[in-house]
Amino acid sequence: MAELPEKLIACHDCDLLQREVPLGKGCMARCSRCGAVLYRNATDSIDRTLAFALAAAVLFVVANNFPIFSIETQGDQSAINLYGAVLSMWDQDMKPISVVVFLTAIVAPSVELISMIYLLLPLKLGRIPAGYTLFMRTLQYVEPWGMVEVFMLGILVSLVKLTNNFKVIPGIALWSFGALTLLLAATAASFSARDVWARLWKGGAREVQP
Ligand SMILES: [Zn+2]
Incomplete structure (x- = not known):
């Protein structure tokens, strides 16, 4: 029984x-019944993945702590960052949108990146992260959000709309968000x-994957 998870695989599409x-390197296995990639x-x-996640985490911090853009009106400049935009929408009675932006642009990417780095960094160093089942499940649930x-x-x-009426100066967070998306x-x-x-299995983990 100990080697079962490594030897058998169920097709996600047809359950075979x-x-x-x-x-071989770069090859893929397909389901013999429906042809889906196994x-x-x-x-x-x-x-x-660890390299991409670490780079994304750095950009995420920059994107959240620096202005996305500044608007210049009559000599005055006002800059806005992501959290400021969320608060501003909340104050302007756009509470549902504010909550959606907060969850999808701040909470979900943070949880996703933290979970990935928490799992992958110890694995890279040859260790088994504690509570790995919880983090694997979290990744599965949070990724679509x-x-x-x-x-x-x-x-x-x-x-584009603002440039019609104001002088808009792009901020460092705007470029960070662009790179972060990629x-x-x-x-x-x-x-x-x-x-x-x-890798978990090879390292001695014995909780069966969900
Ligand atoms: Zn199948």
Whole structure:
């Protein structure tokens, strides 16, 4: 029983239980019944995902602590950052939008990045992170709620509209958000839950994956 999770895999689309086969570098295994992708042999996915997640975390801190843009009116300049925008929407009776932006542009990406780094950094150093099942589940639930790219699109639309009436000066957080959008997409694309479970299993973890 001890080796069961490494040898058998259920298709996510049709539930057919199949035996895993070793794959060459960059190859993928497909379900023999429906053709869905079962798993890939993505080399060093943990290293790459960790690198992307660490870079994204740095940009996330910058994006949240510096102005997204400043508006100049009659000699006065007012700058706005992400948290300031959330508070401003809350004060202007746009409470539901304010909560959605707070959850999708601040909370979800923070939880996703913290969970990824918490899991991947110890694995990279050859250790098993405590409570890894909880963090793997958290990643699964929180990932669909991270919508920095939608927020980025909203910022760009606002900028174009504002430039008609005001002098708009892009801030450092605007560029950070642009790069963060790409890095979060790269992190999600390179993350392989299967590789993480395999590494956990090899390291001596014995809780069965959900
Ligand atoms: Zn299938």
